[in-house]
Amino acid sequence: MAHSQDKHSALGQGVTIFIYLAILTLLEYFVAVSFNATSLLVVMAVSKAALVMYYYMHIYKLGADDGADPHSYAYKTGTNRFGLWLFLLSDGFVFAGLLATRINLLGFTRPHQLSQILGLGVTAVLLISSFFMNRGETAMKYGDRKGFMLNTAITFLLGLGFFIGVIFVEWRLAAAEGLTASFGNPADGPMGAVFYIMTGMHAFHVLTGLIFLYVVWNNARKGVYTAEKHWGVEAAAVYWHFVDLVWIFFYPALYLIGTAV
Amino acid sequence: MGHFGIVGILVILMTVLTYFGLDAAGLAKQMHPVAASAQAASIDQLWHWEMMVISFLFSLIVVPMVYSLAVFRQKKGELKDGEHIEGNTQLEITWTVIPLFTVIAFAYFGAYSLGEVRRVDPDAFVVNVQARQFSWTFEYPEYGVVSTELHLPVGRQVVLKMESADVIHSFWVPEFRVKQDVVPGRVTEYRITPTKEGSYKVRCAELCGVSHAYMENKVIVDSQAQYEAWVAEQVKLAAEAQTPEGQGKLLATKNACVGCHSADGTAMTGPTWFNLYGSQVSLADGSTVTADEAFLTESIRDPNASIVATFASPSVMPPYPQLTDEEIANIIAYIKTLK
Amino acid sequence: MKNMNPFWRGMLALLVFSLAGYGVGLGLDVLVDGKVNFSGPVPGVFALFFGFTAFFLGVFGYRGITRGLVWQVVGTLIGGLFVALIRLVMGLPAFGDFFFTEPSWVFGGLTGVLSFIVGVGVVDDWIKWARGLDTPEHHEEHYSDWRKYFGVSVDHKVIGVQYTVTALLLIAVGGLFALIFRTELAASKLQFLTDQTQLFGQNGPQLFNTLMSLHGMIMIVSILLGISGIINYVVPLLLGAQDMAFPRLNAFSYWIAVPAAVLLLSSLFLGGFDTGWTGYPPLSARAPVGMQMFFLGVFVAGWSSVLSALNVLVTVVRMRSVGMTAMKMPIFVWASVATSLIALTATQFIGLSFQLVMFQRLFGMGFFDAAKGGNPILFQHLFWFYSHPAVYVFVLPGLGVISELLPVFVRKPLFGYRWVAMSSLGIALVGFLVWAHHMFTSGMNEYLRVPFMYSTLLVAVPTGVKFFSWVATIWKGRISTPTPMLFALGAIVVFLLGGLTGPPNATVSTDLHLHDTYFIVGHFHDTIFGGFVFPFFAALYYWFPKATGRRMNETLGKIHFWLMTPSFLFLTLGMMYVGLIGMRRRIVDYDPALLIDGWHLALTVSAFLIAISVLVFFYNFFYSIKNGEKAEGNLWHSRSPEWQVPSPMPVHNYDRPFEVVGEPYDYGLNDAGYVKFIESAGGKHG
Ligand code: HEA
Ligand code: HEA
Ligand code: CUA
C-alpha cells in the first residue's frame, strides 16, 4: 500500500497514475470528437476522479489509525484532514449546483464558440500540475525540502498558466467568437452565462489554490516543514488536487458533452 | 381499569371531540370558502379524510401526555426515579410501520385526487390569460373578445392558457380551490369546471411587487344563457369600438392600464385618468406641467421621465415598448373622453 | 467619563454619534445630489452605522467588535469608492440613487465584511501561520468579566454565549418588524403603512414588503445562530472535550455572522426589496439595491453556518471521551450531527442561487431571465434544495433538546434511544429528497409532483418515531414541571400541530388550495416555534445556571410560558383559519369582503401578547445574570457529565477527564452513573 513504500516507488506510482489520467483524458477527447456518448464520458470522468482521489489525494488516510493520544501531531493531523475533507465536500456542492444549472439550462448542447484545442491544452496543463504537486508532496514526505520547493514551483507556474489560459485567452477568444455573458444583449441566451460562471468560479478556486501554494512554498523555504510534520503541505496538495478534480467534471461538461450549437 | 384502558377511551373521546369541533367550525367536511368547481369536490373529500386522521393522531399524542402529567406527577419536594424502561423494539417497529402505511395511503389518495383534478374534458374551451403587474386580462379567442372580467359558463370545463408579461403571478380563485403560477417565458395551464353560479375573485397568490395585494379581478360564473348574452354584448362592444377612443379603451383594457388607472376618479395604484387631460399635474421634482398630448405620450413611453407627485420613484408603471405611436394616440384619445 | 458605567457610556456615545452620522449622511447627499433629503436613506444608514459602532466604542473601547465595525464602515466606503472611481474612468455614472451605484454597494459590502473580519482580529493567528509563525494553544482573555464577550475569544463557551445573545437580539429585531407589519394587518385598508408614509425612500406598502421579508430572513438567521449557540456551548461539554476541534475556525464562524447581520439590516435602508425571504426572480432581479444587500448578507451568514457545521462534525467524530461509543453519546449530540450534515452541504445551494441572481443583476447574465433563455423555475429548485432541508436544520437540535430534557424531568430513561438517534439521521436524509413540495403550483414538470408527494410524506415516519418515543418516555415517569420542562412539553404540542398540518400541504391537490396562504404561515410558525423557539427557551432556562452559576427566576419563567403558549396557539390556529378562507401570504391589505377583519385584529393582539411574554423573558435573562438565585450544583439532578462539576463551568472545562461507564439516561438504576472522572491522569487532557 501507498503508506509503506519507499520514496522511489512512491514517485513511480505518481507517474503511473499520471499516465492513466493522461490516457483517459485523450480518450475522452477522441470519444467526444468522433461520436456522441455522454454516458461513456461520465464513466471516464468518474474513473479519473476516483484515481485522483485515491492516489493523489489519499482519501484512504481518513480511515487511518492516528493513535490514542489526542495531543500527538498525528492525531491532530488526522483531525485537520477530516475537517479539510468536509470542507471539500461542502465546496463540492457549489460545483454540483453549477453542473445542475448547466444541465438544466443547456441540456445536451454546448457552446460552439469554444476552442477545442485550447480546452484540451488547459486541461492538460492542470493535469500535469497535479502530477508535479504529487511529486512535491512525496518529496516532502521523505524530507526532501529542495525537491518539494522545485516541484511546487513548477506546479505553481502551471497553475498560473491554466489561470491565464482560461481568463485571458479562452475568455477573450470565446468573446471574440460571440460568446458573451451579455451586458444587456438578449440574443445571447444562457450559453455565455453558464460558461463564464463555471469557468469563473473554478478559476477563483485556482487563484486561492495558487495563494495557498505560495504560502507553503514560502514556509518550506523558511524551513517550517519536516518529513514528520508537514500538514500544511498535505493540505495545499489535497486542495490543489481538488481543484483539478472539479475540472475533471467541468471540462467534459463545457467542451465535450452534447452537440455544439 | 388500567392506565391503558383509560387512556384508550380518552383518546377515542378526544378524537371525536376534535373532529366535531372542526366540523362545527365548518372545517372538517370541506375546506373554506364554498366549493364552486368540480375539482373542489374531490379536493375537499381528501381534506375531509385528512382531518379525520389528523384528529386521531393529535389525540393519540396529546392525551397520554396530558394524562401522564396529571397522574404520574412527582410530589412536591420528592425526588424519585421512575421505572427503568429502556425501550421496546416491537413497539418501535409498530409505530414505524403503521405510520408508514398511513402516509402511503395519504399519498395514494393524494395522487388519485390529483388525477381527478387534472381530468381532461375534451369539450373544454380555451381562454387566454395575461397576467401583469398588477392585473389580469382575459382573451376569448373564439370571439375575439378581451375583458378584465373572467366570465365562465357553469358546468363546462375551461382551460386557461396563462402567460405573464413581467414577473411570476399565481392564478387562484379560492372557491375553485386550484392555484397555478403564471411564469414569464412559458404558458401554464389551469383547468377548471365551475359548478356554482356566482361572483368570485381571482386573487394573485404569488408576491409580485408593491400592489400584489390588489391584483384581484372579478370571476363570474354565469348560467349558459347569461354567458351567451355577455359574450354577445362584448362582441357588439368590440365591433363598435372602431373609433380612436374605442380602440384606446380596448387597448387600455388589453394592456391592463385599467389595472392601475381608474376612469372614474377612484384611487388605485396609479393616478386616475378622470379629468386628467388638460389638468395641471404636479411632479415629484416640484414642478407642474399641463397634461397635454406631449406629456401623456412621454409618460406612457417612459414612465420614469417624470414622476407624478406622491408616487414612488422609480415608477412602478412598466414601460410598454410594444405600443405603436398610433396606439398611444388612441389611448390618449380615450383619456380625453374621461370627464 | 472614565468612571461612568460602561453601558451608559455606550448609550451616550450612541446618541451623539448617530446624530453625527445623520449629519454626515445629509452632507454627502448634498454633495452628490445637491439637495437636502431628511427622510432619505443615506443619513439613515450613516446614523445606524455610526450609532451602532459608537455604542460598542463606549462600552468596550476601540478593540474587538468596535474595531470590526469601524473597519466594516471604512472598508465599505473604500470598496464603494473604488468601484465608483472605476466607473468614472469607464465613463459610467459614479453615484446612484442610494449614494453609491449598485455595483459599488455590492463590492463595498464585500470589502466591508472582509475588513470587519480583519479588524475584529479573528484571523490574526491564521495570518501568522501563513507566515510560518507559531501561535500559543491557549489565549489569555483580555478581560475576564462580561466584556470578554465583545471581543474575539476562542473558548467555545464564550462563543456559545456570543451566538446565543446575538440570536436573541435578532429575534427581538425580527419580532419588532413582525409587530410593525401585524399592526398594519389589524384591519383591512391601509391605516399605518399608507401610501403617504415615507421612510428610507419607501412608501407604506413597500415598507411592508421589506419588513415582512426581513422578518422572515432575520428570524431564520437568528435560528441558525441560536442553534449554533446551544450546540457550541453544550456539545463539547457533553463529549468531555476541552473545546471544539478548531477553536479559531469556531470564532471565525461566529464573527462573520455579525457583519452578515449588519448587511441584512442595511437592506432596509437601501430601498428595501419586495420579494419575501425566498427572493424569487424575476421579481428579485428588478427590486432595489436593498435586494443585493440581502443576498450578500445571507450568503455570508451561510458561510458561518457551513463552517460551524464542519466544526461540530469534526468535534463529534474526533474529540469524544474514552468509552463514549456512538450509541452512548447524549442524544443531543446525535441531533447536532444530523443538523450539521445538512448545514454543511445544502447551504451551498442557497448561496449559489442567490449568487446567480446577483450576477444576473450585475452583469446581465440571464440564468433566470426567460427573455434571455434562462429559467425562473431553476432558481426555485436551487433555492429549495437548501431551504427545505434547512427547516430540518432548524428543528433537529430543538427536537434533540426535548429528547435531552425529558428523561431528566420524568426521571426515566429515554425510550428507544437508538430509534430516536437514528430518526434524526432519517429525517435529515429524507429531507434532501423532498424540496419540490414548495413548487407544486410553480409550473415545474407535472410528473415531478407525485414522487415528491411520496417522499415528503415519508418524513412523517421518523418524526413520528420521535413523538411516540417521547410519549413513552413520559408514560409512568415521575414528572416534575419546572420552567425548562414546561417549554419542552409546550414544544411537543406546538410542533405536533405544525407537523400534522404538513401532510395536507404535502398532498398535491389540497396544497393547490393551501399554497401561499396563511394556512402555510400557520403551519411553519407552529413547526418553527415547536421545533426551535420553545426548545430554545427550554435550553436557555436549563443551561443558564451552567453558564452563570445562577438560575433564572421561576415565577417569571412560568409567566413567560403561560402568556406565550396560549397566545401563540391562538395566533397560528387563527392564521390557518383565515388562510383557508382566502387570506393570501405577503399582502399588505386584504379584501374586507372576506370578513376576516375581526380575526386579524385578534391575531395582532396575540402577537403583542407574545412580544410581552418575550420581554418578560428578556428581563428575567439579563436580571438573573447578576441577581439570580445561586445555583452552583447539580440543579436538575441530571446524570449528564456537565452537571457533575460545579457551575459556572471552569475555563478549561473539566479539570479531570472522564470515562463513560454507563448509559446516558439510566434513571431508575441506582448504581454508577453515566460518567466516571479519571483520578490523577496528570491533570489536563483534551
Ligand atoms: C421548522 C420547520 C418545518 C418543519 C419541521 C416542517 C415540516 C413539514 N413540512 Fe413544512 N414548511 C416550513 C417549515 C417546516 N415544515 C416552512 C418555513 C414553510 C414555508 C416556506 C415558505 O414558503 O416561506 C413550509 C412549507 C411546507 C410546504 C409547502 C407548502 C406550500 O407553500 O404550498 C409543505 C408541502 O408539502 C410542507 C410540508 C411539511 C411536512 C410534510 C413536514 C413534516 O416534516 C412534518 C412531519 C411531522 C408530523 C407528520 C407530525 C408527527 C408525526 C406523527 C404523529 C406520526 C404519524 C403521522 C402521520 C401518519 C401523518 N411544508
Ligand atoms: C424564527 C422564526 C420566526 C418567528 C419567531 C416568527 C415570529 C412571528 N411571526 Fe413570522 N415569519 C417567519 C418566521 C418567524 N416568525 C418567516 C420565515 C416568515 C415568512 C416570510 C416571508 O413570507 O417571506 C414569517 C412570516 C410571518 C407572517 C406573514 C407575513 C405575510 O405573509 O405577509 C406573519 C403575519 O402575521 C408573521 C407573524 C409573526 C408574529 C406575530 C411573530 C411573533 O412571534 C413575534 C413576537 C415578537 C417578538 C419575539 C419580539 C419581542 C421583543 C420585543 C418587542 C423587544 C424589542 C426590543 C428590542 C429591539 C431591544 N410572520
Ligand atoms: Cu401578481 Cu401577485
Ligand SMILES: [Cu+2]
Ligand atoms: Cu419544505
